[in-house]
Amino acid sequence: MTAAPTIQAIPAGAWPGYLDCLDEADEYAAVEVATGLLDVGVPAERVLLDLVAPAQAEVGERWARNEWSVAQEHAATHISERVVAAVAAYANPRPTRGRIVVACMDGEWHALPPRLVAEVLRLRGWQVTFLGASVPAAHLVSYLHRHDAHAVALACALPMRLPYAHRMVEACRRVDVPVVVGGRGFGADGRWARRLGVAWAPDAPTAADLVADERALRRVPPADLAHLADDEYAGLVRRRGELIDEALADLRERHPSARDYTPNQLDSTVSDLGHIVDFLAAALYVDDGTLFTEFVDWLVEILTSRGVPAPVLGSTLEHYGRVLRDFPRAARFLVAAGSSVTAGGPGVR
Structure with a gap:
């Protein structure tokens, strides 16, 4: 019997170093930080979730505190998108499972968090189609008619988009494709997803576990919208x-x-x-x-x-x-x- 491989964690200095790269808008250095972690054995999923994701959250906080301008926030987000692409290319997984369609709600432009979910699903063997930001419900349904999908993962960062989210969820269900949703727009505990009668995942690993269990994905209480x-x-x-x-x-x-x-x-x-x-x-x-x-x-x-x-x-x-x-x-x-x-x-x- 061989010993289980040791899973390398993110070194303590990597995260502040990566943030410095974003602060300096140094795309090449940021990619080197991420690929350097992959070179020493840190799993690609951990690089995405323990490096890129928290750094992007900090980018948003710096904008909110008026420490960074919109231009700085956009530059940092673009760099993180390039880093995600580099990590995905490095890992280069081959699909062994069905298709998952990942998209943002109509009017929702925060595309990096669902992109991270898409890459985690891809790393776990799913064939993933990432449709990106602000996908109109009719276009999503048209795509589902043309391409058989095991499930749809929809992201919503802003609660004001919840009415649109509900319409997209119902549109997917009318073509008999189960849906999982995520993002801060559904509440920190997913309470508004439950009100809309849809499965909710707080993070990418949970979303991956949920789409793997189709019975759980479909077993949700109906929407509670009598009001x-x-x-x-x-x-x-x-x-x-x-x-x-x-x-x-x-x-x-x-x-x-x-x-x-x-x-x-x-x-x-x-x-x-x-x-x-x-x-x-x-x-x-x-x-x-x-x-x-x-x-x-x-x-x-x-x-x-x-x-x-x-x-x-x-x-x-x-x-x-x-x-x-x-x-x-x-x-x-x-x-x-x-x-x-x-x-x-x-x-x-």
Whole structure:
């Protein structure tokens, strides 16, 4: 009997060294760090999950803290994508199992996390088709009609995309292809995936285990969306443009400095006002006010790091609360989030 091979772990200095490469936008050095680990016996899966993934999470945190610009974040993400490609080419696995289709939700542009999932599945013997960012549901279904798939893995990083996620899941099921979902958009514990009645995996290894068990993949409770009968979600979506325009006018009235915003500042403000509506709509869709409050808490941190005082956001939430007073669930969610802004911490549902 031969001894089991020793699995080499990521050396302690590799991760900060890799981050330095991203900071310096040194693609070649970053690839050398990753392939150097492979050369000394670190499994490709561990390089992807213990080096590239946490480094990319730190990239996002540095952008959120306003330490890195959008350009720096994009450069670092591109380098990590090149590193993933280099690791995949080095490992060069051959498929021994069926096809898994991996894609981002329609409107979802964070493609690196699902790319990591795709490569882990490939390393475990699956034939993987990675469709990339923002795949329209109709195009995904058309692809599934042409190519037999064992399962579909869908990624969602932003909870505001949950209504679109549900439509994509249902579209896949109509062609009898089981679905597993992942990403922060479904909640840290997958609670919104359960509300939508779909299998959820917190990480790539769990997703790989789940797609290997088709019975578990299909054995999920049905969606729990009876609350949509009150039409609040549909009504809010119909009024989206009107709500944003009115909120911008109210902001200029309450905070005269907003009248002198540069075009870039105005674009960012309109985008934020739209995100508030979209996250509120998603909270209505899954009937969970914590979704909206968690977004507002995050937005406070982002705006504060960029010199925008929290009361500006608080006044916008008050405005939305007034104009949506005939939407009981939405009004309740807005009050809870507004209380969180005032208290400087998480609100209550």
